[in-house]
Amino acid sequence: xxxxxxxxxxxxxxxxxxxxxxxxxxxxxxxxxxxxxxxxxxxxxxxxxxxxxxxxxxxxxxxxxxxxxxxxxxxxxxxxxxxxxxxxxxxxxxxxxxxxxxxxxxxxxxxxxxxxxxxxxxxxxxxxxxxxxxxxxxxxxxxxxxxxxxxxxxxxxxxxxxxxxxxxxxxxxxxxxxxxxxxxxxxxxxxxxxxxxxxxxxxxxxxxxxxxxxxxxxxxxxxxxxxxxxxxxxxxxxxxxxxxxxxxxxxxxxxxxxxxxxxxxxxx
Numbered sequence: 001x002x003x004x005x006x007x008x009x010x011x012x013x014x015x016x017x018x019x020x021x022x023x024x025x026x027x028x029x030x031x032x033x034x035x036x037x038x039x040x041x042x043x044x045x046x047x048x049x050x051x052x053x054x055x056x057x058x059x060x061x062x063x064x065x066x067x068x069x070x071x072x073x074x075x076x077x078x079x080x081x082x083x084x085x086x087x088x089x090x091x092x093x094x095x096x097x098x099x100x101x102x103x104x105x106x107x108x109x110x111x112x113x114x115x116x117x118x119x120x121x122x123x124x125x126x127x128x129x130x131x132x133x134x135x136x137x138x139x140x141x142x143x144x145x146x147x148x149x150x151x152x153x154x155x156x157x158x159x160x161x162x163x164x165x166x167x168x169x170x171x172x173x174x175x176x177x178x179x180x181x182x183x184x185x186x187x188x189x190x191x192x193x194x195x196x197x198x199x200x201x202x203x204x205x206x207x208x209x210x211x212x213x214x215x216x217x218x219x220x221x222x223x224x225x226x227x228x229x230x231x232x233x234x235x236x237x238x239x240x241x242x243x244x245x246x247x248x249x250x251x252x253x254x255x256x257x258x259x260x261x262x263x264x265x266x267x268x
Contacts, residue, residue, distance in 0.1 A: 109143050
């Protein structure tokens with residue numbers, strides 16, 4: 001007989017783009033990023049309870065400081081369970097990897113509850129756009145070939161498709177064709193997940209569900225031709241994965257969080 005614990009879906013939280021800083025009052029366009037992350041975690045615990053796994057999809061720090069990454073790790077400790085951290089364009093990837101290792105959050109492949117999670121580093125030192133190095137593409141091919149019959153989620157920081165925003169098209173994943181050539185050869189891939197765009201996005205491509213997620217701090221205006229932010233509350237994405245390959249997902253926001261956004265900024 002299947003126990004209730006065995007029957008329960010795997011609960012996965014995506015948190016992205018918190019842009020933490022060494023200073024506790026560090027703010028991005030008027031939003032204190034430590035406070036907004038804390039409000040998001042409050043919302044997670046209030047609505048869903050503790051996740052089994054947290055996927056942190058980049059731009060964890062705005063300043064690349066060791067302090068910011070330690071604050072992030074301490075913040076996630078409230079959630080319990082495991083986490084896995086990925087680098088974004090604002091991150092200092094070597095420092096992130098070092099601190100992630102201290103929190104056992106440096107895994108690139110995770111097999112759990114009948115699902116396979118493959119985590120990629122699309123960051124390019126000193127650049128805003130993303131690119132998967134040949135070593136990353138080789139890793140992706142090897143990881144997907146290793147478990148051809150296991151439903152798989154692939155996560156990275158940069159968007160691998162056009163999201164309909166001109167200014168962001170220039171700073172997405174540059175070698176997306178190489179990425180999709182590999183993914184398209186592996187029909188077990190069910191989900192591709194990213195951060196970077198600070199907004200909700202959901203589409204289907206060749207049977208694969210594509211998802212982006214609001215930031216835990218500021219939100220970019222969907223469909224804008226130039227840089228633009230809008231006063232939407234910080235948010236997160238919640239997944240529940242079943243061992244048969246089915247899943248559900250939803251976006252929630254910390255609507256009670258109060259902030260004054262600088263909507264006139266031309267960048268961040």
